[in-house]
Amino acid sequence: MKTFAELHFPGRLIAVEGLDGSGKSTQIYLLKRWLEAEGIKVYFSEWNSSELVKSATSKGKKRELLTPTTFSLIHATDFADRYERHLVPLLRAGYIVLCDRYVFTAFARDVTRGCPPEWVRGNYSFAAQPDLTMFFKADLEVSLNRILEGRPKLKFFEAGMDLRLSTDPYESFKIFQGRILEQYMAMSKEFNFVTMDANENVEKQQVIVRKLVSERIDLKKFKRRSPLPLPPALAANREEEKEIEEDKAA
Amino acid sequence: MKKSHHRFYGHGIPRVKPEDLGGKLIVVEGADGSGRSTQIAELVNWLETSGRPTVQVGLKRSTLVSEELEQAQDGNVLSRTTLSLFYATDFADQLENIILPALRAGFIVLSDRYIYTLMARDMVRGMDSKWLKNLYGIAPVPDAVFYLSVEPEELVQRNLSKKATLDYWESGMDLGLSREVFDSFLKYQGAMGEAFRQLQKDYKFEIIDANRSVNCVNKELRKKIGAVIASE
Numbered sequence: 001m002k003t004f005a006e007l008h009f010p011g012r013l014i015a016v017e018g019l020d021g022s023g024k025s026t027q028i029y030l031l032k033r034w035l036e037a038e039g040i041k042v043y044f045s046e047w048n049s050s051e052l053v054k055s056a057t058s059k060g061k062k063r064e065l066l067t068p069t070t071f072s073l074i075h076a077t078d079f080a081d082r083y084e085r086h087l088v089p090l091l092r093a094g095y096i097v098l099c100d101r102y103v104f105t106a107f108a109r110d111v112t113r114g115c116p117p118e119w120v121r122g123n124y125s126f127a128a129q130p131d132l133t134m135f136f137k138a139d140l141e142v143s144l145n146r147i148l149e150g151r152p153k154l155k156f157f158e159a160g161m162d163l164r165l166s167t168d169p170y171e172s173f174k175i176f177q178g179r180i181l182e183q184y185m186a187m188s189k190e191f192n193f194v195t196m197d198a199n200e201n202v203e204k205q206q207v208i209v210r211k212l213v214s215e216r217i218d219l220k221k222f223k224r225r226s227p228l229p230l231p232p233a234l235a236a237n238r239e240e241e242k243e244i245e246e247d248k249a250a
Numbered sequence: 251m252k253k254s255h256h257r258f259y260g261h262g263i264p265r266v267k268p269e270d271l272g273g274k275l276i277v278v279e280g281a282d283g284s285g286r287s288t289q290i291a292e293l294v295n296w297l298e299t300s301g302r303p304t305v306q307v308g309l310k311r312s313t314l315v316s317e318e319l320e321q322a323q324d325g326n327v328l329s330r331t332t333l334s335l336f337y338a339t340d341f342a343d344q345l346e347n348i349i350l351p352a353l354r355a356g357f358i359v360l361s362d363r364y365i366y367t368l369m370a371r372d373m374v375r376g377m378d379s380k381w382l383k384n385l386y387g388i389a390p391v392p393d394a395v396f397y398l399s400v401e402p403e404e405l406v407q408r409n410l411s412k413k414a415t416l417d418y419w420e421s422g423m424d425l426g427l428s429r430e431v432f433d434s435f436l437k438y439q440g441a442m443g444e445a446f447r448q449l450q451k452d453y454k455f456e457i458i459d460a461n462r463s464v465n466c467v468n469k470e471l472r473k474k475i476g477a478v479i480a481s482e
Contacts, residue, residue: 052322056314056339065313069342073338074314077338080335081332085329115261116261116264123381126331
């Protein structure tokens with residue numbers, strides 16, 4: 001698996017991985033805000049968010065129609081759609097693409113569900129390796145508490161109920177997440193994960209994230225040449241607002 | 251109970267043991283206009299009247315994604331890998347919800363097209379055949395596969411006499427082979443025939459000359475299927 005840099009893409013892809021409740025989404029969001037403020041061409045893509053595939057996925061989940069195989073394939077379809085229509089063109093155009101979860105989520109989850117690892121990896125073999133993968137590793141208890149405190153009702157597939165690990169959703173969730181964590185740990189070296197201490201406080205983690213990104217990627221190469229012009233309507237509004245403010249001040 | 255003859259092409263489906271499968275899986279492949287659907291309707295009729303429980307499956311018929319797949323195809327908005335995986339999802343859903351339970355119950359499953367059409371379509375569009383082979387390692391090896399082979403020129407005649415038009419996808423119009431649908435259809439069907447011959451080497455199916463009359467083809471199919479069923 002080659003990285004986008006090794007494949008001579010002008011853009012770079014940064015992925016975050018980790019269990020639900022590891023705080024990775026917060027970290028990548030803060031990273032995005034920083035890069036935007038620095039005037040860098042940045043795009044954010046979330047796991048399971050392709051418009052076209054979404055209705056099928058949510059139907060499958062709601063009606064509990066999914067098996068390990070169809071669960072895996074429908075997520076691969078979703079990923080392929082985002083990969084081919086968004087990620088690749090943006091990376092060709094020199095963007096920094098931030099992914100909240102990448103193929104490793106599938107490798108960990110689908111294998112935990114019983115899909116053969118070679119089959120899952122083969123299906124995703126069209127995807128290149130991220131230029132940087134940060135794995136947010138929190139103690140299992142910490143992740144579980146974060147999720148279980150905030151959102152008491154667990155969804156069927158989220159809790160791994162399809163695996164019949166336990167009839168209690170909370171118990172099932174705990175076992176399921178524990179197994180996924182094992183899968184992540186097992187591939188950490190193979191895919192060059194940079195392990196982040198997700199037990200640390202949010203601000204401190206973000207400092208480390210930003211430092212790491214600026215060390216690994218020469219960010220000034222990804223700046224927009226000129227600030228993007230605002231669309232006409234917005235620009236007009238801004239002018240008006242300014243005038244109103246000025247009037248008020250006067 | 252004697253051991254089942256079933257096996258998967260590759261990794262198969264998690265927690266499904268091929269030895270639990272009975273029945274027969276029979277596949278009829280061929281382009282639109284090859285007489286596939288007519289032949290299958292005749293075969294179902296024949297099997298059921300002779301007391302054989304029969305189930306039919308085909309492409310784009312899953313509960314899970316068939317509607318979404320149809321929509322996506324109408325708009326021609328999905329990229330190649332995406333469409334390919336979407337079809338694989340559709341196949342897997344029917345495999346687990348219809349084909350495998352039916353085989354477990356000892357039914358005869360008649361499949362109106364199978365993974366070969368899906369693979370051939372993708373091969374013509376430049377997808378990696380190793381990738382496809384891995385993806386469709388979930389499929390059980392059928393007891394018999396019949397490819398209804400019809401010359402592209404004859405397919406054109408049959409499609410036009412039936413619908414007075416040529417289907418966008420069956421003409422491979424997404425490939426830009428020709429701006430004219432007539433030329434594109436001939437080129438595309440020629441390429442599909444070639445892809446099937448390629449697949450035939452690995453997947454061993456019987457090629458049936460379907461340039462002949464419906465009755466003539468049906469007689470041959472019944473004879474061959476009869477032999478497959480008798481070999482229990």
